Amino acid sequence: MLLQIPAELQQFLPPRLRGLPVTAPADGDSTLGHLVESVGPPLPEVGGLLVDGREVASGYRPVGGEVVDVLPIRRPQAIPEFADAAPRFLLDVHLGALARRMRLVGIDTAYHNDCDDPTLVIQANAERRVLLTQDRGLLRRKNLWFGAYVYGIRADAQLDDLLRRFALPLAPWTRCTACNGELRAATREEVESEVEAGTLDRVDAFARCRACDRVYWHGAHGGHLDEIVEAARRTAAGIR
Incomplete structure (x- = not known):
């Protein structure tokens, strides 16, 4: 054959x-x-x-x-389970940098740095999350409901390919990059006990994670994060 x-x-x-x-x-x-x-x-x-x-x-x-x-695979790839909603994802332990970028642009992304393969499959199936991995053996597990291989070596290239493959909607700055929780606006008074005085003097807008309470603002590293978000937006716009 x-x-x-x-x-x-x-x-x-x-x-x-x-x-x-x-x-x-x-x-x-x-x-x-x-x-x-x-x-x-x-x-x-x-x-x-x-x-x-x-x-x-x-x-x-x-x-x-x-x-x-x-x-x-024909791109963009449709996921029947999510015909009326944005897909949810679960990443294996080797894709932490990609997980942070996905959360940064607002994609629902579960990630743990200490899960073995059987545990990942159980969570992906139970929560109906697309399991992303570069482990071909993990993708070959017969009881996995839906998985996809992550192409590329660097996280920026991986995110670009993922956006092209699934034509994902973006919602930058709406998720906690640490835990995937949703962010809400927070007042200056609410966060002043957790933020240095110099930052309070320079920054007007703050956000807090609804899940882990982490406080966010546009700080010294914002320029690099802006570049990641803008690159993702350009990719998404090119697909439509």
């Missing part, structure tokens, strides 16, 4: 197979989805399967000799 892997999914192949025809043995028992994953691409990153030009499900059992086109 010949597997035709598109450029978008070549990175999941072993280096020795990239750019070359990929074959997989059809034993009559293994599903097509299993055979595709055995050569590299996890099924959550596959947008469709064509056998000799005919669309089939991942549970199809090839008999041998077929030509299989492995299609990439």
